[in-house]
Amino acid sequence: MPTKPPAAVNEAQPPTDPKELLKALDAAQQRIKELERLLGAEPEDRVARIARGALESGLDVAPISEADVTLRRLVQRIAMILQAEKIVIMFYDRESGELHGIPPAYGVEEDSLELFRVRATHGVAGLAFREGEPVIFHDATTDPRTQEDPFSLLHVHNGITVPLVIERRDEENRILDRTPIGVLHAFNKRHGEDFNDEDVRLLERMARNVGSIIANLQLYREVVEEREELLQTFESLTAGLVLISPERKVNQMNATARAIFQADGEVIGRMYPEIVRFTGFSDVVEATMRGDEPPRQELSVNLAGVDRVYQVQAAQVRNEDGKDLGIVAILADITEIKNIERMKSSFVAMASHELRTPLTAIKGFVSTLLLDESFTLDERREFYMIIDQECDRLTRLINDMLNTARIEANQSLKPNFTKVDFCKLLDKVVRIHRQAAVKHRILLESDPAIPEIIGDEDKLDQIVTNLLSNAVKYSPNGGTVRVKAKRDGDDVVVSVADQGIGIPKDHLNKVFDRFHRVHNEDNRRIYGTGLGLYLVKHLVEKVHLGKIWVESEVGVGSTFTFRIPAALDLELARDLNG
Numbered sequence: 001m002p003t004k005p006p007a008a009v010n011e012a013q014p015p016t017d018p019k020e021l022l023k024a025l026d027a028a029q030q031r032i033k034e035l036e037r038l039l040g041a042e043p044e045d046r047v048a049r050i051a052r053g054a055l056e057s058g059l060d061v062a063p064i065s066e067a068d069v070t071l072r073r074l075v076q077r078i079a080m081i082l083q084a085e086k087i088v089i090m091f092y093d094r095e096s097g098e099l100h101g102i103p104p105a106y107g108v109e110e111d112s113l114e115l116f117r118v119r120a121t122h123g124v125a126g127l128a129f130r131e132g133e134p135v136i137f138h139d140a141t142t143d144p145r146t147q148e149d150p151f152s153l154l155h156v157h158n159g160i161t162v163p164l165v166i167e168r169r170d171e172e173n174r175i176l177d178r179t180p181i182g183v184l185h186a187f188n189k190r191h192g193e194d195f196n197d198e199d200v201r202l203l204e205r206m207a208r209n210v211g212s213i214i215a216n217l218q219l220y221r222e223v224v225e226e227r228e229e230l231l232q233t234f235e236s237l238t239a240g241l242v243l244i245s246p247e248r249k250v251n252q253m254n255a256t257a258r259a260i261f262q263a264d265g266e267v268i269g270r271m272y273p274e275i276v277r278f279t280g281f282s283d284v285v286e287a288t289m290r291g292d293e294p295p296r297q298e299l300s301v302n303l304a305g306v307d308r309v310y311q312v313q314a315a316q317v318r319n320e321d322g323k324d325l326g327i328v329a330i331l332a333d334i335t336e337i338k339n340i341e342r343m344k345s346s347f348v349a350m351a352s353h354e355l356r357t358p359l360t361a362i363k364g365f366v367s368t369l370l371l372d373e374s375f376t377l378d379e380r381r382e383f384y385m386i387i388d389q390e391c392d393r394l395t396r397l398i399n400d401m402l403n404t405a406r407i408e409a410n411q412s413l414k415p416n417f418t419k420v421d422f423c424k425l426l427d428k429v430v431r432i433h434r435q436a437a438v439k440h441r442i443l444l445e446s447d448p449a450i451p452e453i454i455g456d457e458d459k460l461d462q463i464v465t466n467l468l469s470n471a472v473k474y475s476p477n478g479g480t481v482r483v484k485a486k487r488d489g490d491d492v493v494v495s496v497a498d499q500g501i502g503i504p505k506d507h508l509n510k511v512f513d514r515f516h517r518v519h520n521e522d523n524r525r526i527y528g529t530g531l532g533l534y535l536v537k538h539l540v541e542k543v544h545l546g547k548i549w550v551e552s553e554v555g556v557g558s559t560f561t562f563r564i565p566a567a568l569d570l571e572l573a574r575d576l577n578g
Contacts, residue, residue, distance in 0.1 A: 071213050072104040078186065078206050079106040082199050085188035086154060088116065089164070089210065090125055092182050099125050099182060107187075108154055116150055123149035124161050128183045134162040134200045151187075159187040160195045162203050164211040184210055240310065240331030244272050244285060246324050260301055260310060260331055281312050281329070288314040288327050299331070308335045355397065358390035389436075400531045415456040415543050415577050417570055422453050422460070422492060426485055429464045439478035442468070447486040454568040459539045466532045467496040467560050474558070475500035491546075492566050497559040503552035511550060512537040540564060545573055 079087045086107035090099040101108070101116035108116075120126045124145050128135045137143045138158045140151045149156075164182040167175050184207045189195050231252070234241060240257035244250060253267050253275075263275050273282060280297035287294040297312045310331040317325045365383045369375065375383070423446045430444045464483075471481045479499030486493055503511060512533050540548040546564035 071210065071217070074206065074209060074213070075104050075106045078203065078210075081202060081206075082160075082186050082195070083190040083193070084159075084186040084195075085190060086156070086185070088113070088154070088185040088187065089214070090116070090118075090183045090185065091164075091214075092120060092129060092180065097121075099129060102182075112153055115153055118149055123147070125149055125183050125185070128161040128163050129180055132163050132165065132178070132180060134160060134204055136160050136195055136197075136200055138194050154187065156187045158189060158194055159185055160200055160203050161185050162200070162207045164207055164214070166211055166215045167208075181211060181215065239333070242272070242276075242329040242331075243326060244329060245326040246289075248272055248285075248289075250275060251326065257331060259303060260299070260308075281331075284312045284314045285327065285329060288316060288329075291316070298334070308333060309338050310334065355394070358394040358397075361390045362387050362394075400535055415459060415573070417454055417456055417568065417573065419452045420455050420457045420460060422455075422485070423448070423450055425457065425461060426464060426483065426494075429461060429468060430483055433465075433468050433472065437472045437481075440472055440475060441478075441480045442472075443480060443482050445482065445484045449487045450485060450492055451487070451566055453492060453564070453566045454570065455544055455564065459543055463536050463539050463562065464494070464496075466536050467562075470532060470560070471496050471498035471500065471558075474498065479557075487566070488563070490566055491563050493561065493563045495559055495561040497557060499557040502554040502556055503550065503558055504554055508550060508552060512548070536562075543573065543577055544568060545576075 075087045075089070078084070084106075086105070088101050088105050088108055091102045092099055097120055098117050099120050100118075101113035103110050103113060105113055118125050120129050124135050124137060124143075126148075127145060135145070136159075137146055140146045140149075140156045140158060146156075151159075162184050163180050164184055166179045166181055168177050168179075169175055184203065186195065186199070186203055189199075234252060235254045237254060238256060240260045241252070241254045242250060242257050243252040248271055250267050250270055250272050253261075253263065257263075258267065261276050261278075267275050272285065276282065278299050280295075280299055284294040284297050294314055299310045299312060301308050301310060311334045312329065312331055314327050314329040316327050319325055365387050369380065369383060426444060426446055430442055434442050468481065468483065475481065475498045481499075482495075482497045484495045484497075537548055540546045540562045544564040545568060546562055548560065548562040550558060550560050552558035
C-alpha cells in the first residue's frame with residue numbers, strides 16, 4: 001500500500017468538545033462512503049468490499065493493504081500492453097524528499113522495492129517528477145540522465161518514466177491544478193526492442209488511472225485513520241459519553257460510560273433503554289430529544305466499591321447541512337466537587353463552633369470581672385490568663401484560615417529562615433502542652449546530637465504544636481503522648497505518637513487534605529476546622545522541603561512523623577516560597 005502522498009494532511013488535534021466530535025465523526029463517515037463509491041466504481045469491486053469490511057470491523061485498517069487488486073490488475077495490463085518486463089511505481093515522500101518504490105509492482109520482488117529509492121532532485125525519476133514530463137531512455141548504462149537512479153538493482157536496460165499526477169477539475173472538466181505524487185516506470189522492452197513514442201502516450205494515459213486509484217486508496221486510508229483518531233479521543237475521555245441516534249439507538253458509547261452503566265457485550269445499534277436503566281438519564285435524553293430544557297439530574301453509582309456521583313447533561317447535534325445527528329449525552333464525574341461542597345459546609349459549622357468557643361469564654365470572664373469587683377488579685381490573674389489563652393486560640397484559628405487562603409491562592413507564607421535550636425523549641429512546646437493537658441502524660445525523647453537547624457522558628461513551632469494538639473485532642477481518654485526527635489544523616493526526624501482513637505485505613509491518605517475530618521462515633525464531639533494537618537503538610541514539605549506521613553490503627557493510636565533537612569537549601573526554599 002502506498003505511503004502518505006504529498007497532499008496536505010490535517011495534523012490538527014482531534015476535537016474534544018463532544019458536539020464537535022460527533023460532527024467530525026459524521027463527516028468522516030460520509031467521506032468514507034464517498035470514497036467507497038469511487039473505489040467500487042473500478043472494474044474490480046473487491047477494493048470497495050474490502051474497504052467496507054475494514055470499516056464494519058471497527059478500526060482495523062490493515063485489510064486496506066489487500067485492496068490494491070484493481071491497481072495490481074492495472075499494472076499487469078500495462079506490462080502486457082507495453083511488452084515490458086518490469087513495471088514500478090515510485091511514490092514521493094515529503095519528509096525524506098525521496099521517491100521510493102511501492103507495491104504493487106510487476107516483475108520485481110517487494111524486498112527489492114524497499115531499496116529502490118532516489119532523491120527527487122536526482123536521476124530520470126526526479127527529472128520526470130519535477131518537470132511533469134515523460135522521459136524515455138534506450139540504454140541505462142550509458143545515458144547520463146540515469147546514472148543517479150538505482151536501476152542496477154533491477155537490471156534495467158531501457159525504459160519509460162512518466163509522472164504520476166493528481167488533477168483537480170471543475171464542472172466543465174477544466175484542470176484547476178495538478179499535484180505530482182510520484183512516477184511510473186516501464187522497464188526492459190521484451191524481445192530486445194526499444195520503447196517508442198506510442199508507448200510513452202499509452203503509459204501516460206494509464207498513469208492517470210494509476211494516480212487516481214492510488215490517490216483514492218490513500219485518501220480512504222487517511223479518512224479511516226482520522227476516524228480512528230476521533231474514536232480513540234472519544235474513548236479516552238474521562239467523562240462518560242454516549243451518542244444516541246434520532247431513533248434512540250446507541251451510535252457510540254465510550255469506556256467510561258460502559259463502566260458507569262455496567263454495559264456488557266455489544267452496545268452499538270441497540271436501543272439505549274435496553275442498556276441504560278437509570279430513570280434520571282432517560283429523563284434528560286427524552287427532554288433533549290423533544291427540544292425541551294432537560295432537567296438537572298445526578299446519578300449515584302458504585303464503581304469497584306467506590307461511590308461516585310455523575311451529572312448528566314445532553315445536547316442536540318446537527319451537522320453543517322442541518323441534518324439531525326441525534327444527541328450527545330455527557331456524564332461528568334462530580335464526586336470530588338460534591339465532597340468539597342460537603343466538606344465546606346462541615347467546615348463552616350465547625351469554624352463557627354471553634355470561633356464561638358473562645359469568644360464565649362472571653363465574654364464570660366470579662367463580664368464576670370466587670371460585674372463583681374470582689375475577686376482577689378490571684379483570682380483575677382487566673383481569669384486574665386484564661387482570657388489570654390483563649391485570645392491566642394482565636395488568633396491561631398484566624399491565622400490558619402488566612403494561611404489556607406494564601407496557600408490556595410499560591411501566595412507565599414513569607415518564611416523567615418534563621419538558625420533554630422530545635423531541641424529547645426521542642427522542649428518549650430512540650431512544656432506548654434503539659435500544663436494544658438492534665439489528663440495526658442506527655443514525654444519528650446530528644447537526641448542531643450541534633451544540631452542547630454536552618455528553618456522558620458515560628459512555623460516549626462506551629463508544626464509541632466499542631467501535631468501535639470491533635471495527639472491530645474484525639475486521645476479523649478488520656479494516655480501517653482510521645483514526642484521523639486533524632487538525627488538521621490543530614491535530616492532531623494520527629495514523631496508524635498498517641499494512644500487515641502486512631503484513623504481508619506481509608507482515611508489515611510486524606511488526613512492532610514483541607515477540611516478533611518474523620519467522622520465516627522468516637523470523635524463526633526471533637527471539634528476542629530480540618531485545616532491544621534493541611535497547613536502542617538505545607539509547612540513541612542513546601543517551606544522546609546521535608547516529608548510528612550502518618551501510621552495509625554483504629555483503637556490503638558496514631559503516629560505522625562516528619563523529616564526535614566538540618567541544613568536547608570535556602571536558595572531552593574526561597575524560590576518555592578516567593
